[in-house]
Amino acid sequence: MNLRGLSRLFEVHALVVIERILLNRRLFVLFSLFSSLSLLIFIFYANKWFLNYHYTNYFMSAKQFSKTDNYSFINNNNAHGTDSYIKPYPVVVYNRIPKTGSTSLINLVYQLIEENCSHTHVIHLNISSNKHYLNRVNELYLIDNLTHWTSMHPLIIHGHFAYINFIKYGSLFNPIYINMIRNPLDRLVSYYYFLRYGDDYRPYLIRKRMFDIVTRNQTFDECVLVNGSDCSPQLLWVQVPFFCGQAAYCRIPGNPVAVETAKRRVIEDYLIVGLTEEFDKFVDLLEILLPSFFTGAHNLISRSKDKWHLRRTNYKLPISKATTKIYQDNPIWQAEQEFYNFVRTEFHTILNAIQGQFSHQPLSKFSALYKEKINFDKIRPKFGA
Template sequence: MGFKLVCSFSRVSHSIGQCFSIKIIQAVRMHSVCVAVKGRTESVLCLSSSTVDPCFAERSPSCGATRHVLHIPADLMALWRMMMLPKYQLLALLAFAVAMVFLENQIQKLEESRGKLERAIARHEVRAVDDRHVQEGVREVMADEEDELVVIYNRVPKTASTSFTNIAYDLCSKNRYHVLHINTTKNNPVMSLQDQVRFVKNVTSWKEMKPAFYHGHISFLDFTKFGVTKKPIYINVIRDPIERLVSYYYFLRFGDDYRPGLRRRKQGDKKTFDECVAAGGSDCAPEKLWLQIPFFCGHYSECWNIGSHWALEQAKYNLVNEYMLVGVTEELEDFVMMLEAALPRFFKGATELYRTGKKSHLRKTSEKKPPTKESIARLQQSAIWKMENEFYEFALEQFQFARAHAVREKDGELYLLAQNFFYEKIYPKTT
């Protein structure tokens, strides 16, 4: 089987150059070596590897006509066969080429993906290490900050302050902090300017004593006046003004069960509080009620002007803005519980100790007798009582508001509320 090219030419020369000048008109598959054409002359292109002269004419004995045959050398035959491959082979070659290009492209993409994955894993590992370092750093910073904490309890006399302070003393070893009593000369609640500077310097710079719990009968001191950026945490407890005055009156005469052998300033005076009020005595005068307001007002002269409305407003301002928590004697257990939740570094275990400890409410004033309604009514007529009571009611309202959001009562027992906030929508996202 070969291929026939019907050629148009007038003569055929033995010259190769003239053979290549043949104009191809038509190419068809042929099954015979001889096809009659016009003029009984046919031109046949024979695919052959013959090494004879590539261009010559011969007569076909079977057809009786002159046949012009062109023999192609072997190297050109191979090229021709490649050009004349069947269609399915061409399609196969094309498909193979496309598949190779596709596979090469996929391999390249896989290599790129692997590189991205390796880089992502490396970033994740680095980030994980960084996160661990950050978390460790945060824990260290938080621990360092807790070790720098200073709490000041500028206790108002006769507000159950000794009972509360004893809890701090009982817990200091277990919770690893120091307790320091601020003992002023003659229990003067106002420090001199130079003592204020010394006290501020001690509280902020005495690292060997940190964390520290300071307590004493001193009025509020504003640390920012002395250029201090890290202020201490203030806490306090106040009491119903008349109840506090009655307790103080009997304490000066009979002392308490904390140090029963200690001689008191008014010891020997057997007069009752009611008798003092009826007689208009100085120890039960309305002016003696003026104590809780100046303790919260601070080291300003106006704070100690009895009946000063400015002092009342300044005391309210400080209570709200400078104190973390102010409790009331009448609800001391709630105060202790809230402090344990807010400052566990100092007060972890305080609630249980308050409920079961031997020193709970240890200091009780001896020989104290409740005043009559007449004595109470007489004191309540004074402007000083009205101001002190206004401050007490203000403090009670603030405390009850804080307690309502921190404590619940069930079956006669108090329970702290669990954490009721969380974080979400945190950006940027971490992988």
């Protein structure tokens, strides 16, 4: 092949190479355009899916609420727990007040643990010398233990102690508080005769007022007439300080500031505060609000109603109208009664809001009624409107 032929062959080869390069560039441009378009489509649908998920799937619709057994805004103690966005309450604190029916409630808890094969732990907190208050060091020690004692969760801790503020010590752990109170004068009269005659819960236990026959046989009315120490109006000051807390001003009988603090605690720090006089309704509300601890409570009480009023004083006389009037004129009684009336109003407000128009029916028969119909709508604002 001569030089001219080689030159021609080289030109043809070069044209082929250039054509391939141009073809590859066109393919590259097409590929780039396709990739960009695909990316835009992906971003569009991903954004649409995210908005859909965030505003629709994250919250259950009203229709879904009506089909589900667990209402996650109330029943966040769902034992299955897979669909709940609020974590179950790990610890419930019941700072129980003496002579308000607390023994009955704790025994109910133990029975429910057996019936439900629950892993709930129940611990009694007993402060030395039956004191109701802790100093700062012991308060901190208790909070530190409860915060890190996760192996004991779920846990119900109970005892006769005043409210403890966990957040004050910087603890991120904030337990659920519950409690139950009683008509203050009825509670004092019950405690008076309890010290003298005991109760049917531990009938053979010797109480401290049983040794002196004269003191033991003295009625509450007679005690009031002689200004006895066991019926002093100062002894009425129990329920307010249990809610007010560990501060010194909470212990001053009749202190109006303590009353206001106690009211605020009820509203802000307690899930529910029940009434001894309406024990069954209180238990029904606990089953609704804390199902992982109290599921089956209503049925259990219904099967053996008398069993759950365990601690009846063996002997007790009604007090006279004159005695009642003496207490009603006392500022300590007035403060305690004001707090009791406040709690009673709040309890009935919660109860009525759940029962609604079906207040004549037991709560247990209307499990669907306390599940409010809540809709979450996705509304896009119109700019410039």
